[in-house]
Amino acid sequence: MHDVAIIGGGLAGLALSIELSSKGFDVVLFEKNHYPFHKVCGEYISNESLDYLAYLGVNLKMMGAAKIDRFSLSTSSGARMSTHLPFGGIGISRYTLDNALASISRSQGTTILENTTVLSAHDGKLETTAGDFSAKVVLGAQGKRSIIDKQLHRPFITTPLATEHNFIGVKYHVKADLPKDLIELHLFKNGYCGISAIEEDKYCLCYLSKASNLKPAMSIEELESNVLSQNPILKDYFSRFENLYDQPKVISQVNFQNKEKGNPSILFAGDAAGLIAPLSGNGMSMALHSAHLLQAEVVGHLKGQQDLNGALSNYTRQWNAAFGNRFSFSRWMQRAFFSEYFMESLVKTANIFPPLAQTIIKQTHGEAFFEG
Ligand SMILES: Cc1cc2nc3c(=O)[nH]c(=O)nc-3n(C[C@H](O)[C@H](O)[C@H](O)COP(=O)(O)OP(=O)(O)OC[C@H]3O[C@@H](n4cnc5c(N)ncnc54)[C@H](O)[C@@H]3O)c2cc1C
Numbered sequence: 001m002h003d004v005a006i007i008g009g010g011l012a013g014l015a016l017s018i019e020l021s022s023k024g025f026d027v028v029l030f031e032k033n034h035y036p037f038h039k040v041c042g043e044y045i046s047n048e049s050l051d052y053l054a055y056l057g058v059n060l061k062m063m064g065a066a067k068i069d070r071f072s073l074s075t076s077s078g079a080r081m082s083t084h085l086p087f088g089g090i091g092i093s094r095y096t097l098d099n100a101l102a103s104i105s106r107s108q109g110t111t112i113l114e115n116t117t118v119l120s121a122h123d124g125k126l127e128t129t130a131g132d133f134s135a136k137v138v139l140g141a142q143g144k145r146s147i148i149d150k151q152l153h154r155p156f157i158t159t160p161l162a163t164e165h166n167f168i169g170v171k172y173h174v175k176a177d178l179p180k181d182l183i184e185l186h187l188f189k190n191g192y193c194g195i196s197a198i199e200e201d202k203y204c205l206c207y208l209s210k211a212s213n214l215k216p217a218m219s220i221e222e223l224e225s226n227v228l229s230q231n232p233i234l235k236d237y238f239s240r241f242e243n244l245y246d247q248p249k250v251i252s253q254v255n256f257q258n259k260e261k262g263n264p265s266i267l268f269a270g271d272a273a274g275l276i277a278p279l280s281g282n283g284m285s286m287a288l289h290s291a292h293l294l295q296a297e298v299v300g301h302l303k304g305q306q307d308l309n310g311a312l313s314n315y316t317r318q319w320n321a322a323f324g325n326r327f328s329f330s331r332w333m334q335r336a337f338f339s340e341y342f343m344e345s346l347v348k349t350a351n352i353f354p355p356l357a358q359t360i361i362k363q364t365h366g367e368a369f370f371e372g
Helices: 011-022 047-056 094-107 147-151 220-226 232-240 283-302 308-337 340-352 355-364
Strands: 002-007 027-030 044-046 066-074 080-091 111-113 118-122 125-128 131-140 167-175 182-188 191-197 203-210 249-254 266-268
Touching: 002 011, 002 118, 002 283, 011 027, 011 047, 011 094, 011 283, 044 047, 044 283, 047 080, 047 283, 066 191, 066 355, 080 182, 080 340, 080 355, 094 111, 118 147, 131 283, 182 232, 220 232, 266 283, 266 308, 283 308, 308 340
Parallel strands: 002 027, 002 131, 027 111, 066 182, 131 266
Antiparallel strands: 044 080, 066 080, 118 125, 125 131, 167 203, 167 249, 182 191, 191 203
């Protein structure tokens, strides 16, 4: 029997595995894909996570991460505003970052089973495509939506998704001629598209659109030329940036919800514990921060200092204190960003009164959460 079994090897699962393995626990992690692999993500990480990533052993400088400290926004009509990013962040692909974390985790002693899907988890017993396993503690870091959420009958997955809350996400890596220290956000009807530099002179172009924008039989290409390209800046970018993949990465059925943080037999971190609108640019930092909070409670449990119910209630309290306000704000912000009239007025006002933009951005970024 393992001390800890982790479902999912994204940022939350890998951070948990590194922290727990490095403290001497026997950890097994299941990842349904094979590293390295691409993910739909804007690949901008706020600076609040840098100290923690360094503590985990990630050398972002050596990986060629881009340093980003300016922000620019355009409305659907192409009206623009730009500002300094009060906290700033870095650009690094998930292909590179997740792969580096997986290598670190293995070197700390984690058993990582790739190409392995967890099909069910109950009372410390896991059924996977590589056989059955058991662990004293099971942690769910399976991301936004997984087969395991269905098996666990989690409320967010059993409730039918209202059309207006159903989104698709699309990502490309492109060659572009944009400044490397700038993250751009371009609005279109019922969606927004971010673009910013990552490693190796590449840029990540990633957008989120209400699924209702994609009419029956409409292709992603048609969505881009009919809907996104109504923003003249996006029209220009789609016409001249070179795509570095044959096909974009696409995910569907994305919905932004706070979720329960666990039950007496499994505790959740990252998107599995709550999915924040990417507009706030901080889901990755939340995944890492939540993993850091959760591992401390798991250590307390494995050392016999608390039962799993105690760990769950402590973790839930800390999660709400760390992210509750940011979560509510980002929901409000996403609704506001879909109102064309509101956004045209906001951009006009922010151009006349620049501190307004800074005040809004500050609500979306947190303070550094790790002190070494
Ligand atoms: C369009 C879009 C753009 C975004 N842009 C940004 C951004 O720029 N900056 C930012 O900070 N955040 C962004 N986010 C959010 C960010 O991507 C997530 O918050 C972050 O990836 C969460 O990490 P995680 O480890 O919880 O989940 P994930 O990274 O999704 O990892 C979950 C892992 O679990 C694996 N898995 C799932 N089910 C199983 C199973 N049953 N068995 C085994 N393995 C399984 C998956 O393969 C996956 O690797 C964006 C999100 C979207 C949708």
